[in-house]
Amino acid sequence: MEDMIFYDRLQFAFTITFHYIFPQLTMGLSLIIILFKGYYLKSNKEIYNDAAKFFMKIFAINFTMGVITGIPMEFQFGTNWAKFSELTGGIIGQTLAMEGTFSFFLESSFLALFIFGEKLMGQKLHFLTGFFVFLGSWASGYLILATNAWMQHPVGFEVLENGKFVLTHFSQLFNNPWLLPAFLHNQMASLVTSSFVVGSIGAFYLLIKKHEAHGKLFLKTGVIIGLISSLLVAFPTGDLNAKNVAKYQPAAFAAMEGIFETEDAGAEIVLIGQPNMVEKKLDNKIAVPNILSFLTYQEWDKQIIGMDHFDKSELPDNIPALYYSYHIMVGLGTIFIGIMAVSVLFLYRKKLYSFKPLLWTILFLVPFPFIANLTGWYVAELGRQPYLVYGLLKTVDGVSPTVSSGNTLFTLLGFVALYMLLGLLFLVLVGKTIYHGPQHQKH
Amino acid sequence: MEIFWFVIIAIILTIFFILDGYDFGTGIIHLFLAKKEKDKEVIAKAAGLFWDSNEVWLVAAGGLLFMAFPTLYASAFSGFYLPLIIVLWLIIFRAIGLELRSQIDHPIWKTIWDKSFGVSSLLLALFFGIALGNIARGVNLGGVENGTSIYEAHYFFLPLWNASFSPSTTHPGVIDWFTIVIGIIAVVTLAIHGANWIILKTNASINTKLKSVIFNLNITLTVLTVFSVSIWHIIEPHPLANYLEYPIFLIFPMVYFVGLIGLFFIKKFKKEVYGFICSCLIITGGVTSTLATMFPTLLPSTNDVNPDLTIYNTATSDYGMSVAVPWMIIGILLLIIYFIIQKKLLAGKIDDMDYGH
Numbered sequence: 035m036e037d038m039i040f041y042d043r044l045q046f047a048f049t050i051t052f053h054y055i056f057p058q059l060t061m062g063l064s065l066i067i068i069l070f071k072g073y074y075l076k077s078n079k080e081i082y083n084d085a086a087k088f089f090m091k092i093f094a095i096n097f098t099m100g101v102i103t104g105i106p107m108e109f110q111f112g113t114n115w116a117k118f119s120e121l122t123g124g125i126i127g128q129t130l131a132m133e134g135t136f137s138f139f140l141e142s143s144f145l146a147l148f149i150f151g152e153k154l155m156g157q158k159l160h161f162l163t164g165f166f167v168f169l170g171s172w173a174s175g176y177l178i179l180a181t182n183a184w185m186q187h188p189v190g191f192e193v194l195e196n197g198k199f200v201l202t203h204f205s206q207l208f209n210n211p212w213l214l215p216a217f218l219h220n221q222m223a224s225l226v227t228s229s230f231v232v233g234s235i236g237a238f239y240l241l242i243k244k245h246e247a248h249g250k251l252f253l254k255t256g257v258i259i260g261l262i263s264s265l266l267v268a269f270p271t272g273d274l275n276a277k278n279v280a281k282y283q284p285a286a287f288a289a290m291e292g293i294f295e296t297e298d299a300g301a302e303i304v305l306i307g308q309p310n311m312v313e314k315k316l317d318n319k320i321a322v323p324n325i326l327s328f329l330t331y332q333e334w335d336k337q338i339i340g341m342d343h344f345d346k347s348e349l350p351d352n353i354p355a356l357y358y359s360y361h362i363m364v365g366l367g368t369i370f371i372g373i374m375a376v377s378v379l380f381l382y383r384k385k386l387y388s389f390k391p392l393l394w395t396i397l398f399l400v401p402f403p404f405i406a407n408l409t410g411w412y413v414a415e416l417g418r419q420p421y422l423v424y425g426l427l428k429t430v431d432g433v434s435p436t437v438s439s440g441n442t443l444f445t446l447l448g449f450v451a452l453y454m455l456l457g458l459l460f461l462v463l464v465g466k467t468i469y470h471g472p473q474h475q476k477h
Numbered sequence: 478m479e480i481f482w483f484v485i486i487a488i489i490l491t492i493f494f495i496l497d498g499y500d501f502g503t504g505i506i507h508l509f510l511a512k513k514e515k516d517k518e519v520i521a522k523a524a525g526l527f528w529d530s531n532e533v534w535l536v537a538a539g540g541l542l543f544m545a546f547p548t549l550y551a552s553a554f555s556g557f558y559l560p561l562i563i564v565l566w567l568i569i570f571r572a573i574g575l576e577l578r579s580q581i582d583h584p585i586w587k588t589i590w591d592k593s594f595g596v597s598s599l600l601l602a603l604f605f606g607i608a609l610g611n612i613a614r615g616v617n618l619g620g621v622e623n624g625t626s627i628y629e630a631h632y633f634f635l636p637l638w639n640a641s642f643s644p645s646t647t648h649p650g651v652i653d654w655f656t657i658v659i660g661i662i663a664v665v666t667l668a669i670h671g672a673n674w675i676i677l678k679t680n681a682s683i684n685t686k687l688k689s690v691i692f693n694l695n696i697t698l699t700v701l702t703v704f705s706v707s708i709w710h711i712i713e714p715h716p717l718a719n720y721l722e723y724p725i726f727l728i729f730p731m732v733y734f735v736g737l738i739g740l741f742f743i744k745k746f747k748k749e750v751y752g753f754i755c756s757c758l759i760i761t762g763g764v765t766s767t768l769a770t771m772f773p774t775l776l777p778s779t780n781d782v783n784p785d786l787t788i789y790n791t792a793t794s795d796y797g798m799s800v801a802v803p804w805m806i807i808g809i810l811l812l813i814i815y816f817i818i819q820k821k822l823l824a825g826k827i828d829d830m831d832y833g834h
Contacts, residue, residue, distance in 0.1 A: 098576055102568065102572045104536075105535070106562075106565045108539050109561060111543065111550075111554075112554025112561075113554045113558050113561055116555035116632070118551075119543065119554070120547050120551035120631075123547020123548075123551065124544065124547055124794055124797040127543040127544030127550075128801055131537070131540030131543060131544040131801070131805075132804055133540065134536040134540030135537045135540065135812065136808050136811065138533050138536055139533055139815055140811070140815075142529050143818070146530065146819065147818070200794035200796065200797055201796055201797040204800040435555070435628055435629065436555055436633060437634065438634075452569060459573060462580075463580060
């Protein structure tokens, strides 16, 4: 049974990982775009309008990629996870269908209006269309997070005799205590990605000495929003999420923090270490005593339950992957705060635009927020294992009963090949847009 | 409540076939008839400006089907695993073909993505037709072998074809001669629809020729329609039962035939939009007639062991279905408003427009 679902899990993991490269950029970027556009309305300086339109072009490429890689996600619920869809479709179908009818439409329609309709509509309406793009993309994130929150912490349902989950309280899907912290954390993380992208495009222009006025604006915007969002990702949103995991998924919490044995007199926080699954301990660890208890419960010597407390069947099935994903995310997040703080300091002292080592650092930093976002999602999804619906429906019981693993392997290979092509084309298109530059064009 | 959602999803699906249908059809015409670069560009644009907002209707239909009839969603999507994933890949190739052709100004680059757009559109039209054929014909629910089910009663897995290519066995494949006929009907219908869209939205040099093409394709479609109606009893012993019971359903085939007959006058139409309306009627009539023949069945069973999947045995709870009505209405209103804005903004011939870039 475990083998049978391996390829289904791998295919979902692969396709969602590739998919989420794009929305994490578009969600944050839509906010930055309306900030540029709004400032243009106020100041009437053309450079801000250039910036808004330039990033909407980047947004559009990402949005297209998001659409064409997103439809396979919706389909896979049915194709690969049929049993899960059958049992829970009446509940998660609500939020997924809302995503399809509301947010997707808002985004795709107003994106077209924003790109084609500036002259037709005038500046104020143009700003408004940008605002609806932002609203659509954030609503989309909210509804997907609402779906995921229900899987992490199911509420407002009852289980019928035939095993089906049916909705009893629609509003609880949105009052789910898991939802708001997860949503805010996710949106701030998305803002980290997009501000870093904006900043690094700015750094790139300054380094190649082209479009320098725009480059300075992008870099300044990127590092300021980058610092704010990097801080907000950690506190309060990340902190609230970790507390939710400790409260609702203690087994996942122990695994991601690397707590093998229950620590009664306060748990240490592990900064570095390698999980040793044979001896059930962390090798080569560097840890600070009592900090984890304090961070989680604001009490230095509060007990934290370790993995020894749980039966093997309750623990996530891939503890090292969960542990590493979490530590990569937290580690990168910490480094982001550091680099952005230094950058803002240099900006304040008016040395940022000419200090090459920092410009190169910001340029090469750009893949890392993507990695931090994706590892963050791995924490959520690996931590929920071995369940699809936490505590109630196991992942092995959600898979399609009639699709053989050979079929899934075949389609997985097809997706890998196709997405490699897509990735390549994407880089060419974005590269072309960036090279072309944001300069205002006369026609 | 089940009927309400069935009707809503059927409407959204029909809108999807009308809207994205012209994109598929545009691709088919592009593949076979567009020779000059100027035509190729403007015809690709006639689909390229609209495909993503049209595809949203597919996402909406999928989402609502998932919400209201989860058992059907689970059963059909896993049972048609390979063809569905192939459809996904084709949708991707269609999209990148449209998005990429204008990115690099070189004939070979353009040819690659034109073919990607054209061939995927052709295959998508064929596959959607075959899908409709499969849904009408039914599948071996429960995977019955020698009178016993090897899966739960509502699951199945279909091979792409079986050696006999016959629709009347208990073990049909995805492709048999019946579903191929429906697939070809879909290709012909959407080619007509796409040609009408091109005439409506562009000043392509082949527009006059397209009217003759539509006329000839329409003759083919008439022959195919008569043929498929005459063989329908093979897959459904009582094809007229629903029409006798609910005579109001007769409006669906009538819509189809009004469109079909109307198109024979394509060369005489004073306004180009009339042709397009006719092909919309054909698609609407075709999809709704098929569904009306089956109602309330959604997926028939080809064996005697397991029952058909109907709107009643695949639906979610009543609470779930009723609580979704208010937000769905708001959602649909938004869709319609958006649709009107978009059509206004992109009204007229594409080659006459100024895109502002």
